[in-house]
Amino acid sequence: MKASGYDGKIIIDVWEIVQYYYCPRKIYFLRALGIPVLKKRKMIEGQEEHLKEIKRIKERKTIFNYSQEDVKAIYHKLSLEDHDLGLAGQIDLVIELKNNKILPVEIKYSEYMEAFRGRKKQLIAYAILLEKKFNQIVDEGILYFPDRNKQITLPISYEDKKDLIKDLEKIRKLILREKLPVKSNIERCNYCEVAKYCM
Numbered sequence: 001m002k003a004s005g006y007d008g009k010i011i012i013d014v015w016e017i018v019q020y021y022y023c024p025r026k027i028y029f030l031r032a033l034g035i036p037v038l039k040k041r042k043m044i045e046g047q048e049e050h051l052k053e054i055k056r057i058k059e060r061k062t063i064f065n066y067s068q069e070d071v072k073a074i075y076h077k078l079s080l081e082d083h084d085l086g087l088a089g090q091i092d093l094v095i096e097l098k099n100n101k102i103l104p105v106e107i108k109y110s111e112y113m114e115a116f117r118g119r120k121k122q123l124i125a126y127a128i129l130l131e132k133k134f135n136q137i138v139d140e141g142i143l144y145f146p147d148r149n150k151q152i153t154l155p156i157s158y159e160d161k162k163d164l165i166k167d168l169e170k171i172r173k174l175i176l177r178e179k180l181p182v183k184s185n186i187e188r189c190n191y192c193e194v195a196k197y198c199m
């Protein structure tokens with residue numbers, strides 16, 4: 001089984017929360033059985049494009065609707081881990097404003113430009129990690145789709161964060177139970193990286 005925190009708590013990566021909301025059965029294969037996921041061509045291309053996109057973002061007059069003058073710092077691929085929560089993740093972009101507002105940004109190279117539940121959960125998890133790091137309430141996050149230069153700003157509430165912490169416990173139970181969860185809908189299975197083990 002993959003990494004645990006110093007007190008034995010299983011560390012959940014934010015990416016795994018997204019997988020859980022795609023299909024809980026996927027977490028069983030990835031974490032309980034430790035099946036490696038091969039990166040899809042689209043994911044690899046996304047990583048290359050990502051670096052170019054960061055440069056473009058920094059050169060714009062406004063950064064996610066904030067003027068350059070309001071921005072204190074931009075952090076790229078910020079890796080954070082919280083042992084108490086058993087949560088880790090790497091955030092595509094973090095915007096720190098001069099008024100101390102902190103915003104996580106998740107960049108998506110996808111034709112589906114929507115705030116799916118898994119994507120919102122991803123931003124909530126980042127918000128929790130950032131709050132711990134910056135000692136500052138994080139109440140918004142941004143999904144950004146470079147292909148259409150589209151951004152979706154999502155509010156993140158206290159309740160959202162409480163629910164996310166409950167999600168972590170659910171995922172840990174699923175990993176420890178080592179019992180195959182029920183199947184997801186068949187449409188998702190067509191795009192799933194672990195389908196060949198699952199079917």
Ligand code: SF4
Pocket residue numbers: 022023024025026182183184185188189190192193194195196198199
């Ligand atoms: S193939 Fe389908 S049921 Fe199996 S893990 Fe993937 S999405 Fe879930």
